[in-house]
Amino acid sequence: MSFQYLSGFDNEHQTEALPGALPQGQFSPQTLKYGLYAEQINSTAFTAPRADNRRSWLYRIRPSVVMGKFRHLEQDKWQTAPIDSERFPPDPMRWDPLPTIDDDVHFIEGMTTIAGNGDAASQTGFGIHYYQANVAMGDEYFYNADGELLIVPQQNSLLALTEMGRLQVAPGEILVIPRGVKFQINPVEGPIRGYIAENYGAPLQLPERGPVGANGYANDRDFLYPTAWYQDVEGDFTLTAKFAGELYQADMSHCPLDVVAWTGNSAPYKYDLSRFNAMNTVTFDHPDPSIFTVLTSPTNTPGTASLDFVIFPPRWMVAENTFRPPWYHRNMMSEFMGLIHGVYDAKETGFVPGGMSLHNCMTPHGPDAEVFAKASSAELAPQRYQDTLAFMFESCFPIRPTDYALASPSLQRDYSDCWQTLGKHFDANEQ
Incomplete structure (x- = not known):
């Protein structure tokens, strides 16, 4: 499987999987080519300053509202701030790797919360999780309404299938998935594990360089975004959402990764730490x-x-x-x-x-x-x-x-x- 990427951190990108799927001159014309629907996803407030504003326009086969009602999904390992735990002393703490899973577990099922701070409801702080998975997510997809996910693989490569395209990420690289973007993550070459920061606060950005000047640290050009890729598949699918600290699941009669074109600056991206x-x-x-x-x-x-x-x-x-x-x-x-x-x-x-x-x-x-x-x-x-x-x-x-x-x-x-x-x-x- 080959991959092509759009480069550049936090820039406006545009990409289409079919010629002419992306409208020109306006974002939401009266009708769209191929019978597509226009849908905007906003990672910041509408009125956020231009330099901070994050949003993308998606041109998809069906709008996201075409889905069943959510039902509550019991889970006990994925916690959301504020973390309700016993008192703990200010001692230094260290952990060995968590025990390896024996059962078949996919990415969402293999999530374990280690720590956290702030409050997801007030959009402050972040959660720290340890993920493990040894099977693909199959017909299940996921989005997180509580926070942006910074995924740091530690063992084996993962394949992220997202609304905006595909990204394969190896140890030594990172993956960031904005709040609300639908995706699934699957192992590529064996069981995967790693770390996650679930960021409830302002979207991640590049730090200022100060006296270093125009070059150095992480450079914009090395952040890679996926090109448009879609699945026009009907069948029995589920969409799991993390919302207000709980998991909910809804049935869908089609694959939710049906975005044929997109443009904007809120999208999943990867970065090679060696750069x-x-x-x-x-x-x-x-x-x-x-x-x-x-x-x-x-x-x-x-x-x-x-x-x-x-x-x-x-x-x-x-x-x-x-x-x-x-x-x-x-x-x-x-x-x-x-x-x-x-x-x-x-x-x-x-x-x-x-x-x-x-x-x-x-x-x-x-x-x-x-x-x-x-x-x-x-x-x-x-x-x-x-x-x-x-x-x-x-x-x-x-x-x-x-x-x-x-x-x-x-x-x-x-x-x-x-x-x-x-x-x-x-x-x-x-x-």
Whole structure:
């Protein structure tokens, strides 16, 4: 199966699967070629400023209102903020990968909520989920009315079939699906697992570059959108919706992926993290991790994010006279980390691919004792961090783990032991 993509982050795109399906000069003429229907999907308010406004026009075989009534669908693993869990201390927390599923489970069924913050109803904060799937979704499709989905594959490639087209996404890439867009996700080459941020706040956008200037970090041209692709298939289908923290399901007599053409700037997209142009120090000191921000969901407080998506990719470290791993720190931002592959430089043992860690607001953290000793005596030649790709969901709001996560056998209850052998080196008489 071949794929073609439209490039560029947050730009106006237009694409058609049949010639002339996309009207010219206006969005909703009295009649459309091929007998199509015009339908608009808005990811922001109608009156959002032009720079922030997200919407697309879809030209489809049937409008989305052609469907049955929704019925409630029982589920217990996918939770929505505010997370209602027991009290939890501000201790650093770390998890091994969750147990592998044994039964046949598709993408929606294999969703487990690990933590969250804010409130989906007031459109603040985000949920953090761990997904696993070993079968395709078949005749079931899905959309999320509560938030935008940032999907970070960790094991094996997935194929996303969406209203706007198809995107195949491998570990080392990310997929973003806007609020309300219909899709299904299927394994390509074996069981899949990974991480998801369900963003309730402002749609993700590229961070400002500041003094870096016009180039660097994640560049617009490297974000890829799908070209139009449709299915004109009748039969027995179901559409599952996540709305107000609950799942609902409706019957349909046709496949909902029947968009023949679309134009706009609200659509699924993928990004290859290897294309991130990392900036780093060429003099001294370890820089703030904010320089590795790929996408951000800002709040109304300048420079403060409800959700930052930050990566720690392969890169050179050349800082002189510098303790090169991340320094010990306490942060007003809360940090949830995952490891896609390799080794994270501040935690060379105990933090494994598919695992997770949480350091909440003002919880002290930093390199473990082994890394501290090694970095303090290392020869400071230029060093290439090669086999590594970690990421962080960072937020100005405290992140609350779910009861499931707190009780999970994957929780490393001895995690804080990695710092307990950090000894005293103070000598007041040292010259």
